Structure formats: C-alpha cells, structure tokens
Amino acid sequence: MADITSSSSKQPSHDHFFVWREFLWGALAGGFGEGMMHPIDTVKTRIQSQVILTKGQNQKSIIQMVKAVWGADGVRGFYRGVVPGITGSLATGATYFGVIESTKKWIEETHPNLAGHWAHFIAGAVGDTLGSFVYVPCEVIKQRMQVQGTRGYWTSVIAKDASRLKADASMYGYYSGMFQAGCTIWKDQGPKGLYAGYWSTLVRDVPFAGLMVTFYEALKDVTEYGKQKWFPNSSFQVNSTFEGLVLGGIAGGASAYLTTPLDVIKTRLQVQGTIIRYNGWMDAFRRIWLIEGPKGLFRGSIPRVIWYVPASALTFMAVEFLRDHFKDDKVKEVTTVSIEKNKAPLQHS
Known part of the structure; x- marks a missing residue:
C-alpha cells in the first residue's frame, strides 16, 4: 500500500510531463511535415488562387503549374513562404497534439458518454482552434508569398497584366520576407489583414482536424481488431512508428479531400488582398459555385491530397517515434496500479 500511495502522489507531475511532451513532439512533427511538403503546397495554392490573377482565363493543370513555377523561379519558387x-505548423502541431491528449482525458473522465471517437473529434477540433491564433497570420503571409514567387516573376505578372488587371496590379507589393510581409500587411490592413479568412480557416480546419484524428484512431482500432481476430496467438507486433506512417497518411488524405471546398474558399479570401472580390465566406462559396461549379470548389484537390498523405504520415510517424523513444523510464519501474494510471493520457495516442 505504501508503494502505491507514493506512486499515486507523483501522478500529477507525470501527467504534466506527458502533456507538455506532447506539445513538444507535436511542434517538431508539424514543422517537419510542413518543411518536407512545402513545394506541393505551393503548387496547390497557386492552382486555387490563379483565378484571382487570370480572371478565369488560362487555368493551369498540375503539370502546367509545376512547369510554370520551375520555368519562372526555379527551385526557389517552390520554397517561397516556407x-x-x-512557423505556423510549429504552433499548430504543438497545440494540436498537446491539447488532444489533455482534452481527450478530460472528456472521457467528465463526459463518459462522449468517450471514444467523439472525444477524438472534439479534442482535435479544440487543438486546431487554439493553434489558429498563430497559424492564420502565418498562413496569410505564406500563401501571398507563394503566389508572388520571386520578385522577378511577380513584377512580370503585374507588368504583363497591368492593362487588363489594372485594379489588381496594386493588390499588394512584393514581400521580401516573413517579418516585412507581416509589418506591411499590418500597416495596410491592420489586424483584419493578418487574420483574413480567419473564420473560413476555422470552418476548414475544425472539421479537418476532427476528421483526421477520428479517422486515425478508428483505423488504429480496426488494425488492432484485425490483429486480434486473424492473428490471435501471433507474437508479431507492428511497429508503432510504421503504423503511424501508414494510418496517418490514409487519415490525412481522406480528411484533406473531403474538406477541399473549404480550403479553396479560405485560400481565395486570404490571397485577394485589399481588392475585395469575395465579401466573406458565403459570398465566396456562392460565386465559386455559380461561376465555376463543383469543379471550382474542388480545384487543387489532387495536390492537396498529395500534400496531406505524406505530410500527415510523416507527422504521425514522428509523433509515434518520439513517444516510443523518449518515454520516462522511471514510470516503468512503479507498480502495476500506477502504470495504468500514468499511461492514461496516451492510451488513445
């Protein structure tokens, strides 16, 4: 009894350690995934926003856009805004995975009827909502820099289309870097500019985050069920890092495709700058639907899925790897009762 009491008294510190560790692992994993897949995100952003510059003319396919970026800017064009x-992914990853663990535990303890996949959905949505305060300004800056490409390309676009897009030519000047872009947007538009498309971002990211966590946890449950049903007496164990890679990719890809229309609306609201083409989320949805139809709402869905499959796979793989290789060894030495309590925050990781 004495050992159990002693172990239980240390429980809060262990809980806090696990939660804060999730923030760190999530930040590292999020930044890693964004850095690796940024070129694909650049192609997606340009495909979704090209209608703003071309007025619906000469819409490029994925291959054509890749060739255009390479021809105009080379490798630098793909990494513009990285x-x-x-920065935004570090903040989002930290809150996403950190809040998920603490929120899931709180929901399951205080609202048992919401345990399971509902707890995963709510936790994912809450985590992404909190991260949006840092993520959205970074996303606005990133996407505008992606659309601009290098200075030479942006100057040529403005000069080439000045006669046809006279109003658009002054939508915003060239951004030399993240800090300069943030200061310029703040000066020209104030907080409203940096948080352009904030609500559309939440409309996209809350269901996306909830769906991805739900799909991931559901796939883990299905995988575990399959192992118990078809290989009940087998000692074979799937490496959690590999499992995170495969299941995370599937969960991210499915969630990305289903939320593509929301991503198109968000991108156009954030890229349009001071020249207002879409007056809010509903106006953007209505105009895209009427002018471009369903194809317009799913524009860029392929590169978006291509981005999220490996990005989500790498993110979940990194989280699972870090969880496996940086466990608190002292926790393993306490009694069985204490082990079960200490592992509670990670039971549904």
Whole structure:
C-alpha cells in the first residue's frame, strides 16, 4: 500500500510531463511535415488562387503549374513562404497534439458518454482552434508569398497584366520576407489583414482536424481488431512508428479531400488582398459555385491530397517515434496500479 500511495502522489507531475511532451513532439512533427511538403503546397495554392490573377482565363493543370513555377523561379519558387509555413505548423502541431491528449482525458473522465471517437473529434477540433491564433497570420503571409514567387516573376505578372488587371496590379507589393510581409500587411490592413479568412480557416480546419484524428484512431482500432481476430496467438507486433506512417497518411488524405471546398474558399479570401472580390465566406462559396461549379470548389484537390498523405504520415510517424523513444523510464519501474494510471493520457495516442 505504501508503494502505491507514493506512486499515486507523483501522478500529477507525470501527467504534466506527458502533456507538455506532447506539445513538444507535436511542434517538431508539424514543422517537419510542413518543411518536407512545402513545394506541393505551393503548387496547390497557386492552382486555387490563379483565378484571382487570370480572371478565369488560362487555368493551369498540375503539370502546367509545376512547369510554370520551375520555368519562372526555379527551385526557389517552390520554397517561397516556407518560413511562415513552418512557423505556423510549429504552433499548430504543438497545440494540436498537446491539447488532444489533455482534452481527450478530460472528456472521457467528465463526459463518459462522449468517450471514444467523439472525444477524438472534439479534442482535435479544440487543438486546431487554439493553434489558429498563430497559424492564420502565418498562413496569410505564406500563401501571398507563394503566389508572388520571386520578385522577378511577380513584377512580370503585374507588368504583363497591368492593362487588363489594372485594379489588381496594386493588390499588394512584393514581400521580401516573413517579418516585412507581416509589418506591411499590418500597416495596410491592420489586424483584419493578418487574420483574413480567419473564420473560413476555422470552418476548414475544425472539421479537418476532427476528421483526421477520428479517422486515425478508428483505423488504429480496426488494425488492432484485425490483429486480434486473424492473428490471435501471433507474437508479431507492428511497429508503432510504421503504423503511424501508414494510418496517418490514409487519415490525412481522406480528411484533406473531403474538406477541399473549404480550403479553396479560405485560400481565395486570404490571397485577394485589399481588392475585395469575395465579401466573406458565403459570398465566396456562392460565386465559386455559380461561376465555376463543383469543379471550382474542388480545384487543387489532387495536390492537396498529395500534400496531406505524406505530410500527415510523416507527422504521425514522428509523433509515434518520439513517444516510443523518449518515454520516462522511471514510470516503468512503479507498480502495476500506477502504470495504468500514468499511461492514461496516451492510451488513445
């Protein structure tokens, strides 16, 4: 009894350690995934926003857009905006995975009827909502820098289309870097500019985050059920890092495709700048539907899925790897009763 009491008294510190560790692992994993897949995100952003510059003319396919970026800017064009992208992903990854663990535990303890996949959905949505306060300004800066490409490309676009897009030519000047872009947007538009498309971002990310966590946890349950049903007496164990890679990719890809229309609306609201083309989320949805139809709402869905499959796979793989290789060894030495309590925050990881 004495050992159990002693172990239980240390429980809060262990809980806090696990939760804060999730923030760190999530931040590292989020930044890693964004950095690796940024070129694909650049292609997606340009495909979704090209209608703003072309007025619906000469819409490029994925291959055509890749060739255009490469021809105009080379490798630099694909990595334009990578710094604000990684910065936003660090914040989102930290809150996403950190809040998920603490929120899931709180929901399951205080609202048992919401345990399971509902707890995963709510936890994912809450985590992404909190991260949006840092993520959205970074996303605005990142996407505008992606659309601009290098200075030479942006100057040529403005000069080429000045006669046809006279109003658009002054939508915003060239951004030399993340800090300069943030200061310029703040000066020109104030907080409203940095948080352009904030609500559309939440409309996209809350269901996306909830769906991805729900799909991931559901796939883990299905995988575990399959192992118990078809290999009940087998000692074979699937490496959790590999499991995170495969299941995370599937969960991210499915969630990304289903939320593509929300992503198109968000991108256009954030890229449009001071020249207002879409007056809010509903106006953007209505105009895209009437002018471009369903195809317009799913524009960029392929590169979005291509981005999220490996990005989500790498993110979940990194989280599972870090969880496995940086466990608190002292926790393993306490009694069985204490082990079960200490592992509670990670039972549904």
